[in-house]
Amino acid sequence: MAAPGSLGEFIAALESRGELKRIGEEVDPRLEITALTDPVMKAQGPALLFEKVKGSPAPLAINLFGSNARMCAALGVSDLNDIAARLKGLMEMSLPQGLWAKLMTAIPKLKELAAFAPKQVSEAPCQEVVLTGDQASLDLLPILTCWPDDAGPFITLPQVITADPQTGKQNRGMYRLQKFDAQTTGMHWHRHKGGAAHFRAAKELGQRLPVAIALGGPPAAIYAACAPFPEHLDEAMLTGFLLGRPLKVVKAVASDLLVPAEAEVVLEGYVDPNEPWRVEGPFGDHTGYYSLADEYPVFHLTTVTHRKNFIYPTTIVGRPPMEDYWLGMATERMFLPLLQSVLPEVVDYHMPAEGVFHNLVFVAIKKQYPGHAFKVMNALWGQGQMMFAKVIVVVDEHVNVQDEKEAWWEALNHIDPQRDVLFTKGPADALDHAAGLPWLHSKMGIDGTRKWPDEGFTRPWPERIVMTPEIQRAANEKLKKWGLI
Numbered sequence: 001m002a003a004p005g006s007l008g009e010f011i012a013a014l015e016s017r018g019e020l021k022r023i024g025e026e027v028d029p030r031l032e033i034t035a036l037t038d039p040v041m042k043a044q045g046p047a048l049l050f051e052k053v054k055g056s057p058a059p060l061a062i063n064l065f066g067s068n069a070r071m072c073a074a075l076g077v078s079d080l081n082d083i084a085a086r087l088k089g090l091m092e093m094s095l096p097q098g099l100w101a102k103l104m105t106a107i108p109k110l111k112e113l114a115a116f117a118p119k120q121v122s123e124a125p126c127q128e129v130v131l132t133g134d135q136a137s138l139d140l141l142p143i144l145t146c147w148p149d150d151a152g153p154f155i156t157l158p159q160v161i162t163a164d165p166q167t168g169k170q171n172r173g174m175y176r177l178q179k180f181d182a183q184t185t186g187m188h189w190h191r192h193k194g195g196a197a198h199f200r201a202a203k204e205l206g207q208r209l210p211v212a213i214a215l216g217g218p219p220a221a222i223y224a225a226c227a228p229f230p231e232h233l234d235e236a237m238l239t240g241f242l243l244g245r246p247l248k249v250v251k252a253v254a255s256d257l258l259v260p261a262e263a264e265v266v267l268e269g270y271v272d273p274n275e276p277w278r279v280e281g282p283f284g285d286h287t288g289y290y291s292l293a294d295e296y297p298v299f300h301l302t303t304v305t306h307r308k309n310f311i312y313p314t315t316i317v318g319r320p321p322m323e324d325y326w327l328g329m330a331t332e333r334m335f336l337p338l339l340q341s342v343l344p345e346v347v348d349y350h351m352p353a354e355g356v357f358h359n360l361v362f363v364a365i366k367k368q369y370p371g372h373a374f375k376v377m378n379a380l381w382g383q384g385q386m387m388f389a390k391v392i393v394v395v396d397e398h399v400n401v402q403d404e405k406e407a408w409w410e411a412l413n414h415i416d417p418q419r420d421v422l423f424t425k426g427p428a429d430a431l432d433h434a435a436g437l438p439w440l441h442s443k444m445g446i447d448g449t450r451k452w453p454d455e456g457f458t459r460p461w462p463e464r465i466v467m468t469p470e471i472q473r474a475a476n477e478k479l480k481k482w483g484l485i
């Protein structure tokens with residue numbers, strides 16, 4: 001199964017598998033689409049294609065990635081762990097030692113990945129229609145107002161493309177965009193993210209930063225925009241790796257940025273570092289709470305390009321579990337071998353939906369020396385966007401951390417809180433509303449491993465309760481006969 005090359009291809013594939021529901025009745029992008037989609041998303045129901053959205057000529061697709069099966073279909077695999085295995089194979093070819101950044105820098109040098117560099121084309125479906133001046137308007141799009149206290153309509157599934165003004169290296173990030181009017185939006189890139197770094201570089205040079213925002217394209221490109229790829233690497237490479245072929249890109253109309261040729265819509269324009277920032281939000285966020293209003297740069301739209309008949313892809317976030325859990329799950333699985341390359345003692349890790357990615361990480365390790373759990377949590381807080389993790393719980397290798405109940409059961413049994421809990425400090429995700437200061441909070445590491453005598457624990461450690469296997473097998477036969485299991 002190949003990864004789909006466009007949104008249209010993905011939608012057709014989902015439809016043929018019975019995983020897409022078309023809705024012909026007119027629906028309202030203000031709150032109604034959220035109210036209709038939220039229960040479907042929570043139940044891991046189908047992707048939805050709203051064909052008639054009030055006030056817009058375009059159909060709207062949502063919940064495209066909202067299950068394990070659809071996330072796999074988006075990336076052309078039958079199991080997300082298959083991507084991890086491919087990545088691991090690549091890395092085993094020749095891997096320099098070192099930390100995350102070093103490791104990630106090495107990846108494009110590997111031959112196989114070099115074949116996935118984007119391929120520039122001169123004509124592209126995403127530029128079938130080109131609109132400039134007053135015609136370049138966000139009013140064309142069925143942008144959702146997701147929740148009752150949202151500050152306005154928000155574009156929620158964009159690939160925001162910028163380039164480092166010095167090196168020209170591109171970044172693609174998924175940053176929500178609040179529509180202020182037909183030609184301006186907020187640019188909600190958090191300060192730790194790739195787009196914000198390009199913005200700071202442009203500010204130093206006193207230049208406007210060209211921005212292109214792609215909607216749609218290969219689902220792998222949509223996913224890659226939210227993957228925590230290092231700042232200096234273009235997510236187009238990751239997309240090529242996931243697609244198994246180069247991402248086709250075309251030069252944007254208003255700038256030299258390269259945008260996915262197969263996108264549905266591209267919004268082109270700029271952010272001016274000399275312009276005052278504007279209040280953005282509140283927005284009903286993936287924590288299940290409204291993220292607070294704050295000031296962010298303003299995006300100015302100058303050009304819209306789109307396919308003749310385009311589909312508007314979007315999502316909603318809110319109280320978990322939602323669609324974004326599956327996007328995060330793809331990252332979790334894919335990044336395991338990368339994590340293991342710097343921390344080989346990590347057997348597995350898991351970010352449960354309720355932990356909204358940055359609040360809770362379970363890690364199973366092969367413990368080899370006293371204090372090993374603390375070493376692992378400290379190392380994790382130093383790896384890319386793991387820096388945001390508020391609580392890290394480390395358990396022994398035999399614990400299945402994919403089973404959150406098992407992980408809590410084991411960890412809570414094995415801790416003496418004063419001895420086994422570490423408090424430290426670090427950067428907070430912008431969405432941590434409980435942080436004492438915006439961007440800075442405390443962190444908690446819990447050592448839920450069995451304690452060893454050389455860690456000062458001299459009492460005997462008990463064994464897990466397990467029935468004698470042959471007695472249990474015989475008992476199960478009887479239970480089956482009696483209709484009890």
Ligand SMILES: Cc1cc2nc3c(=O)[nH]c(=O)nc-3n(C[C@H](O)[C@H](O)[C@H](O)COP(=O)(O)O)c2cc1C
Nearest residue numbers: 172173174175176188189190193194195226227228
């Ligand atoms: C649906 C969705 C919406 C997101 N919205 C934002 C956002 O508004 N601002 C932000 O900084 N990160 C947001 N993220 C997380 C970033 O996309 C993620 O951190 C990504 O790695 C950023 O790319 P970068 O590392 O190239 O900057 C969102 C993720 C998802 C799945």
